[in-house]
Amino acid sequence: GAGVSQSPSNKVTEKGKDVELRCDPISGHTALYWYRQSLGQGLEFLIYFQGNSAPDKSGLPSDRFSAERTGGSVSTLTIQRTQQEDSAVYLCASSFRSQPQHFGDGTRLSIL
Amino acid sequence: TQLLEQSPQFLSIQEGENLTVYCNSSSVFSSLQWYRQEPGEGPVLLVTVVTGGEVKKLKRLTFQFGDARKDSSLHITAAQPGDTGLYLCAGRNSGGSNYKLTFGKGTLLTVNP
Numbered sequence: 001g002a003g004v005s006q007s008p009s010n011k012v013t014e015k016g017k018d019v020e021l022r023c024d025p026i027s028g029h030t031a032l033y034w035y036r037q038s039l040g041q042g043l044e045f046l047i048y049f050q051g052n053s054a055p056d057k058s059g060l061p062s063d064r065f066s067a068e069r070t071g072g073s074v075s076t077l078t079i080q081r082t083q084q085e086d087s088a089v090y091l092c093a094s095s096f097r098s099q100p101q102h103f104g105d106g107t108r109l110s111i112l
Numbered sequence: 113t114q115l116l117e118q119s120p121q122f123l124s125i126q127e128g129e130n131l132t133v134y135c136n137s138s139s140v141f142s143s144l145q146w147y148r149q150e151p152g153e154g155p156v157l158l159v160t161v162v163t164g165g166e167v168k169k170l171k172r173l174t175f176q177f178g179d180a181r182k183d184s185s186l187h188i189t190a191a192q193p194g195d196t197g198l199y200l201c202a203g204r205n206s207g208g209s210n211y212k213l214t215f216g217k218g219t220l221l222t223v224n225p
Contacts, residue, residue, distance in 0.1 A: 042217035043202075045213070103156070
């Protein structure tokens with residue numbers, strides 16, 4: 001399809017395990033965003049990639065969270081030593097420069 | 113930190129009724145966007161308003177940006193069950209971090225047939 005693709009759609013893991021979430025942006029989109037959506041909390045900005053510029057990591061809640069974007073396309077968000085408060089829906093969005101963002105359907109992460 | 117307060121948080125109405133959702137901030141935004149999100153899906157952009165006082169219409173939906181670009185409203189006329197969903201407002205920051213969107217917590221709308 002032509003939209004933003006995220007995988008897996010659902011992930012259940014035990015507390016303390018590491019998880020990797022993947023985002024395939026729309027082809028040609030230079031900007032990529034990760035957000036976290038917790039129940040009743042709206043969308044929380046995590047990280048922003050734009051081309052070859054240094055990413056804006058100011059929204060990452062702790063050093064257990066990291067993200068990379070390889071070849072200016074696919075991005076992976078990694079959460080190490082997961083905690084129960086990490087349970088949320090993780091949304092990825094992409095855009096061409098500052099044009100409107102297109103969102104994927106998210107990964108629903110549940111930490112047991 | 114810029115914040116967007118959205119109200120009401122929950123709204124349950126009957127088909128055919130009118131409703132208004134509000135989005136307020138003490139900060140000025142360069143533009144404001146409204147999204148609708150359905151369960152299990154990502155938010156989908158409905159409209160972007162840019163100019164203070166701007167009004168945009170999308171079928172039965174009317175969006176307004178406040179004169180000072182600090183607040184916005186979404187009015188739905190004669191709501192339909194298909195309008196059910198989570199409505200989110202998002203303000204685009206001014207200045208160097210203008211790629212950032214600040215989201216409200218959303219209004220969960222249920223339209224009953």
